Amino acid sequence: xxxxxxxxxxxxxxxxxxxxxxxxxxxxxxxxxxxxxxxxxxxxxxxxxxxxxxxxxxxxxxxxxxxxxxxxxxxxxxxxxxxxxxxxxxxxxxxxxxxxxxxxxxxxxxxxxxxxxxxxxxxxxxxxxxxxxxxxxxxxxxxxxxxxxxxxxxxxxxxxxxxxxxxxxxxxxxxxxxxxxxxxxxxxxxxxxxxxxxxxxxxxxxxxxxxxxxxxxxxxxxxxxxxxxxxxxxxxxxxxxxxxxxxxxxxxxxxxxxxxxxxxxxxxxxxxxxxxxxxxxxxxxxxxxxxxxxxxxxxxxxxxxxxxxxxxxxxxxxxxxxxxxxxxxxxxxxxxxxxxxxxxxxxxxxxxxxxxxxxxxxxxxxxxxxxxxxxxxxxxxxxxxxxxxxxxxxxxxxxxxxxxxxxxxxxxxxxxxxxxxxxxxxxxxxxxxxxxxxxxxxxxxxxxxxxxxxxxxxxxxxxxxxxxxxxxxxxxxxxxxxxxxxxxxxxxxxxxxxxxxxxxxxxxxxxxxxxxxxxxxxxx
Amino acid sequence: xxxxxxxxxxxxxxxxxxxxxxxxxxxxxxxxxxxxxxxxxxxxxxxxxxxxxxxxxxxxxxxxxxxxxxxxxxxxxxxxxxxxxxxxxxxxxxxxxxxxxxxxxxxxxxxxxxxxxxxxxxxxxxxxxxxxxxxxxxxxxxxxxxxxxxxxxxxxxxxxxxxxxxxxxxxxxxxxxxxxxxxxxxxxxxxxxxxxxxxxxxxxxxxxxxxxxxxxxxxxxxxxxxxxxxxxxxxxxxxxxxxxxxxxxxxxxxxxxxxxxxxxxxxxxxxxxxxxxxxxxxxxxxxxxxxxxxxxxxxxxxxxxxxxxxxxxxxxxxxxxxxxxxxxxxxxxxxxxxxxxxxxxxxxxxxxxxxxxxxxxxxxxxxxxxxxxxxxxxxxxxxxxxxxxxxxxxxxxxxxxxxxxxxxxxxxxxxxxxxxxxxxxxxxxxxxxxx
Numbered sequence: 001x002x003x004x005x006x007x008x009x010x011x012x013x014x015x016x017x018x019x020x021x022x023x024x025x026x027x028x029x030x031x032x033x034x035x036x037x038x039x040x041x042x043x044x045x046x047x048x049x050x051x052x053x054x055x056x057x058x059x060x061x062x063x064x065x066x067x068x069x070x071x072x073x074x075x076x077x078x079x080x081x082x083x084x085x086x087x088x089x090x091x092x093x094x095x096x097x098x099x100x101x102x103x104x105x106x107x108x109x110x111x112x113x114x115x116x117x118x119x120x121x122x123x124x125x126x127x128x129x130x131x132x133x134x135x136x137x138x139x140x141x142x143x144x145x146x147x148x149x150x151x152x153x154x155x156x157x158x159x160x161x162x163x164x165x166x167x168x169x170x171x172x173x174x175x176x177x178x179x180x181x182x183x184x185x186x187x188x189x190x191x192x193x194x195x196x197x198x199x200x201x202x203x204x205x206x207x208x209x210x211x212x213x214x215x216x217x218x219x220x221x222x223x224x225x226x227x228x229x230x231x232x233x234x235x236x237x238x239x240x241x242x243x244x245x246x247x248x249x250x251x252x253x254x255x256x257x258x259x260x261x262x263x264x265x266x267x268x269x270x271x272x273x274x275x276x277x278x279x280x281x282x283x284x285x286x287x288x289x290x291x292x293x294x295x296x297x298x299x300x301x302x303x304x305x306x307x308x309x310x311x312x313x314x315x316x317x318x319x320x321x322x323x324x325x326x327x328x329x330x331x332x333x334x335x336x337x338x339x340x341x342x343x344x345x346x347x348x349x350x351x352x353x354x355x356x357x358x359x360x361x362x363x364x365x366x367x368x369x370x371x372x373x374x375x376x377x378x379x380x381x382x383x384x385x386x387x388x389x390x391x392x393x394x395x396x397x398x399x400x401x402x403x404x405x406x407x408x409x410x411x412x413x414x415x416x417x418x419x420x421x422x423x424x425x426x427x428x429x430x431x432x433x434x435x436x437x438x439x440x441x442x443x444x445x446x447x448x449x450x451x452x453x454x455x456x457x458x459x460x461x462x463x464x465x466x467x468x469x470x471x472x473x474x475x476x477x478x479x480x481x482x483x484x485x486x487x488x489x490x491x492x493x494x495x496x497x498x499x500x501x502x503x504x505x506x507x508x509x510x511x512x513x514x515x516x517x518x519x520x521x522x523x524x
Numbered sequence: 525x526x527x528x529x530x531x532x533x534x535x536x537x538x539x540x541x542x543x544x545x546x547x548x549x550x551x552x553x554x555x556x557x558x559x560x561x562x563x564x565x566x567x568x569x570x571x572x573x574x575x576x577x578x579x580x581x582x583x584x585x586x587x588x589x590x591x592x593x594x595x596x597x598x599x600x601x602x603x604x605x606x607x608x609x610x611x612x613x614x615x616x617x618x619x620x621x622x623x624x625x626x627x628x629x630x631x632x633x634x635x636x637x638x639x640x641x642x643x644x645x646x647x648x649x650x651x652x653x654x655x656x657x658x659x660x661x662x663x664x665x666x667x668x669x670x671x672x673x674x675x676x677x678x679x680x681x682x683x684x685x686x687x688x689x690x691x692x693x694x695x696x697x698x699x700x701x702x703x704x705x706x707x708x709x710x711x712x713x714x715x716x717x718x719x720x721x722x723x724x725x726x727x728x729x730x731x732x733x734x735x736x737x738x739x740x741x742x743x744x745x746x747x748x749x750x751x752x753x754x755x756x757x758x759x760x761x762x763x764x765x766x767x768x769x770x771x772x773x774x775x776x777x778x779x780x781x782x783x784x785x786x787x788x789x790x791x792x793x794x795x796x797x798x799x800x801x802x803x804x805x806x807x808x809x810x811x812x813x814x815x816x817x818x819x820x821x822x823x824x825x826x827x828x829x830x831x832x833x834x835x836x837x838x839x840x841x842x843x844x845x846x847x848x849x850x851x852x853x854x855x856x857x858x859x860x861x862x863x864x865x866x867x868x869x870x871x872x873x874x875x876x877x878x879x880x881x882x883x884x885x886x887x888x889x890x891x892x893x894x895x896x897x898x899x900x901x902x903x904x905x906x907x908x909x910x911x912x913x914x915x916x917x918x919x920x921x922x923x924x925x926x927x928x929x930x931x932x933x934x935x936x937x938x939x940x941x942x943x944x945x946x947x948x949x950x951x952x953x954x955x956x957x958x959x
Contacts, residue, residue, distance in 0.1 A: 046722050049920055060919045066722055088916030125909055129892055152878060170718065171878060172702070176888035178878035431720040433881035 005071040010078060022064035023051055033077050034086055034115045036201050037153040038065035041163055041257045041353075048153050050115070052085045053077045058386075061085055083119060090120040095179030096132040096176060098148050103429045106203030108216030112151060122315050130307035132181055135169065140170075142208050142262065143197060144376030147179040150204040151236055156196040157181060163259070163352035166190045180204075191348035192356060194262040198248055207246070209266075214240045223250060223510045225442060227318050228264035228436050229345075229359040230366045234261055234511065237268070237436060237455035244436060244456065245269040252511045255448065261348060261358040270434075271456070277416050277431035278460025288429070293461060297468070299428055301475030303390060304330060310390070312385040312409075313338040316395035317363020317372055320440030321449070321500070322489040323432075323465035324365070324372045326417075327392065330469040334390065338374040341380035341396045342366055361444060364435075368443030371499050371516070385409055394465055395432060398422050431462040438464040439486035441508065447516030449500070451508050464489075525626065527630065528785050532802040536762065538772045539746050540788040543630045549665060554633035555916045561676060562749035566641045567686040574645040580756030582763075582770035587613055587704075587741030588819065588835045588849040590769075593748075599728035600646040600736050608648040609732040611713070611739040612639055614655040614662070615697050615704040619871060621851025623774035623786050624742035628655070628662035631746070632669030633678075638745030640683065640690050641752060646738050649689045650724040654709050654729035657697040667694055701875035705923050706739040707731075707876065719877045720923035743774055764792030770834030773847075776805050779854035780810060795810030799854060810856040814940070818848020820868050821928030823935035824861075844935075861940040862947055863955050865932050872929035883926035885919040890933055897947050900954035907937055907944055 003018040012029040024040070026033050038050035044065045052061035056074040061081060076082060093112060101107040133145035154171060157180065161167040168188060171299075172181030180190060188196065197207045219238040226233040226247065233256035236248045247268045249260035280296030283286045291299075311334035315324060319340070330337065342363040349357035369375070376384075382402055385391045388411035395417050404420035406412055414426040417434050437458040443449050466489045474482045483489035487505040494501035499515050507513055529545030531537050548557055566574055569649035579594030600608060612635070616624040627635055639651045653670075655663050670692050673679045680687050695705050695713050703712045707721035710732045731737025751759045763770045769791040775798060778784045782804030789798060799805065800810070806812055812827040817835075823845045825833070833843040840847040855864065873887035890913055893900035896902050914930035921927070937944060 047725050047881070049880050049882055052920060063722075085916070085920055088913075088920070089881050092881050092889070093887045095889050125887075129889075149748065151881070152884065174702075174878050176884055177874040178884065209758070393826070452849070 005073075006080055007069045007071075007075060009074045009075045016069060020069050022053060022055070022062070022067050022069055023519065026064065026077060027071045028469035031077055032109075034118075035063045035065060036111060037155065039155055039199060041259070042155060042199075045154060045158070048089065048151070050086060050087075050089045052082060053078045054082045056203070071170050086119060087121055090116050091125065091150050094120070094124060095126055095129075097147070098131055099152065100149070103212075104149065104203040105188070105206050105210060105212065106149075106200075106216070110203060111201035120381075132176060137182070137272055138450060139182055139205070140193060140202045142194055142209055144211070145180060145182075146206065148206050149202050150180060152178055152180075153201060153445055154180075155199040155201070156205055156220055159196055159199055160188075160190070160193070163195075163350060164190045164192050165351035168393070169196075169423070174344075191263065192259060192261050192350045194265055195249070195259045198258070205437045206331040210488055214238075214245045219245065220455075221451050224452040224455060225269050225364065225450045226260055226264040227260070227267050227364050228362060230361045230363060230445040231256065231357060231359050232364055232442060232448065232512075233260040233264060233356075233367070234450070234452055235264070235507075237271075237368075237515045241455050242456045244271040250510075253448075255444070256356055257353055259350060259353065259356065261350070263345075263348075263358055271436040273418060274461065275418055276459040277418060277429065278462065279431060280461065281429045283425075283427050289427040293463070293471070296428065296430055297471040298475050300413060300430070300468070300472040303413065303427070304333070304472060305476050306388050307334060307411070309389040310334060310384065310387070311336045311392065313374065313394065314378075314381060314385065314396050314398075315340045315369065315393075316419065317342050317361070317366050317369065318435055318488075319365060319369070319394050319465060320435070320438070321365065321368045321372065321443065321493060322372055322440055323370055323394065323469070324499065326466040326469035326473075326483075326489060327394065328372060328374075330389070330473050331392070335386045336373075337376045337381050337388070339376040339378045340366060340369040340374045341378060355446075361445075361458070363522070364444070367445055367447060368449070371443060372493075372497060393420065393422050393426070395434075396420065401414040415468055417462070430468050431460060432465045433458040433462045437462065441490055441505075443515060444512075445516055448512045449503060449515045451505060451510065452511030527626070527785075529785055530882055531674050532787065534793070534797060534941070535788050536790045536803055537788050538750050538762075538784060539627060539631070539743065539774060540705050542634075543626055543786070545630065548633075549611045549669065550667070551633060551676045551678070554631070555636075555788060558753070559749075560637055562752040563637050563640050563678065564684055566644055566752055567684060567688060571645045571647060574641065574752070577756045578645070581751045581759035582756075582768070583744065583747055583751060583759065584769070584837065585741055586743035586747070586773070586849070588821070588848065589844075590619065593740065593744055596728070596740075597642070597646050597738060599726070600738060601728070602647070604736065605736050607650070607733075608646055609735055609737040610639060610643040610646060610648040610651040611706070611708065611709060611732060611737060612651060612653040612742060612745055613651050613704060613709060613739055614659070614666075614742045616659075616742070616849075617656055617701045617708060618821065618849045619868070620776060620778055620816065620853040621819045621849040622776045622778075623850070625659055625662050626774075626786050627742050627746050628659070628666050633664070633673065634746045634749065635742055636669060636673050636678065636692065638748040639692060640678065641748050642738070642740060642745055643690050644683075644688060648738070649691065651690065651692045652695050652713055652732070653692060654695045654697060654703070654713060654890045656704075657699040663694070663696060670694060700877075701871075702877045702923070702925060705925070707931050708923070709739065710737065710811075717877075719879050722922055747771060762790045763836075764790050765834045765836050766792065766838040767836060773835065773849045773850055775835065775852055777852045777854060779852075780806060780856035780859070781854050782807060784854075787833060791836040792839065793835050795830045795835055798835060798852075799830070803854075806856050810858060811958070812854070813857045814861065815856045816845075816853040816855075816932070818846045819851035820853065820871065821924070821931060822846040822848045823931045824865075824939060826939050860897055860955060861936055861943045862894065865936040866891065866898055866956075867933050869894055869929055870938075870947055872925060876925055880921035880926065881922050882917045883929070886913055886926060887929045889913060890917075890929065894933075895956060895958060897944060898954065898956040899958035900947060900950065901958060902944075902948045904948060906948070907941070911937060
């Protein structure tokens, strides 16, 4: 048990562990102390001097980010000296900061803008001095540096030095000529370098990919989980008019702290694909005919009801626990061989955060799939599919050869998002939603079950795969309980898979919960 | 002081006794002049006894802050098993200060001996002497002297057969004023950018390479052998005024006096005596206008304030400024105070390390305002603006560079306001052309 101390911040008393900084203690008292250089996932240099607060009995204002609380301490964050100090810092920061907010990507989510609006001076005293000018620099594959907007908080330098441990950035020059520099012949091309854009409190480090794409205030934000790999970094999906414009990390101190990798960020692109399957279709002779869901579910129910023997399910590593679970239940009468497709790539750890990496297995629900019995090797499942009486393909992409191998199968059902190689020979093609278009859960490599939320509307008639499976079950047994929502679909899984017993969307919240503690322990 | 002028009768030559005497530079020459006796004596004492002797002398840090040296040494942890370091601050870059330079140029072994005693007292086996990059001659002299001290057994694995080890590493700075700030200096020695560190942790807890470290100024360390030779009580007796300020102090006097140079005075000597007797007073026909007594970072004093000023830590504070590093900048009535203050502000703007917002932006902004005033384009509101910005630059940053820029601005406006008004009203011709 760590020792606790009691402090009073702006009149509110809080008890926090010894060693807590005033700035973190204040958060618990419901007080946000304005700051720039401080970041909970970086070492604190206390250089911006924005978080100066009045501490009773201290001879001068103290930086809240590096001053630890002591028992009985009384802190005033809004006393006149503290407010004047902040106003002074804001004025100094604006001395050289261009007021180009109308063309700045950061506008609307800029901490300089926010605090200036909140408590800066109503009028500037800078008159007509020319501001410091330096041209925009290209720092790397996705990062531009706009030195004129830089407030020298050095979050980017510290991220690269202390978290990425690839110290390519530095502060160059002194005084008001100082800018962030990059080492000669180096690029900001670390696999996690994109985090400097999020860390930058102003519009100085900006993403080329997002450049001038949208205004922050036009974006809708949805809590989600990165579909890139088994790590399961928590993210926010930013959409504008049903189009995903960027993915950003969402804080989860136990999974990804405040970071996500650059590869993960680029996953937004497929979320906007236009060539989507939009309606169910059946194969009649060699003609494909679009049908409604009633017909489609009826047809799927008939196939399953009449079937027996072996079934093979080939599923995407991005399929949700709900979809995999309900598909398994639908095929309960078969002897099922189930596998998930796991694209492999290079592993890219983030050195300064133990346990955080872009994982080689690029399948966010690989662990969940295993728990639900989708554990056959891909190649053997594929071989078995050629002889199975029923093959279900859930959002997988097959090569031509792999698709040709299905020729010997009985019924082939495709639940897909886009045309796949196997579509042509499938008796039934059913449009399903992507993770951006549904609510769902995945289990990450540490056994943590995490929710993602629906960020955009599905195209056409696409539905979550669990809805399709449950709907088909209902055509077989009208008395079966059919989930009316993803939450219900999830809650029902516990009865069949003990690892998920007792979990609900409510418990998972938006930061997830370890469902398999033993696994989390082993990963440590 | 002995160089370039003969020692004035009112001086107390201790540190400066051999200035100008090239024979004192060599090891043998220094030994002939009584050198290294103190180190030999120290090696026969316990570290605690040395610290007590220094505490008893009342010696205070000569770099500017005036912190009691013996007390500082006593902060070093004992028996912690970690390497300890001594850092000698020879980055003398405070404008107007040039005393350490002379100690190193003429009496390098005086400093080496002081370093060796201090290192032994604080349990350090390694001492870094951080020499200002522009000090080419002191660097050359010190390098030769350190090599000679090794050859003679005063440094190395077995100092004078005592079994104690001491290595001295000379580290040459690269020209940044801020590296004279002790924590920035540690960063610089470690190979990092010379940015001051946040305290705590204090150097005695976690300093150079995160190990317990003591940082002392050249003049402080050079005083130590004399204290050991002649006793703390003798040193404590060198005091003409406040008993908290003891010993001798080298004062670097520059500017409008007849004989600028280094003068070694007993603590408590009057400023008037220094300026008008030892330094020969103002040039003919000129009168004293202002003095910056402690290097450029302290408030400016008017001629009236210097009248009663006694030169020790407390005496200068009582007259509205600080003794600081005792780099005394003397200005006569021909001086344009607005121009001088601008020149100082420009120095700080150039030297700000750029970490803290107030300093990075404030030093540059105040410089621009002063420049505008000098160019005849100032506004009435500029003086209030300068005072307001100075207020925001004071007491809010990691180190005191920002405060040092603000101090002469505030004291300048308070004490020499008519000169600012003359530029603002157009009564005085512009001194600067502005782009």
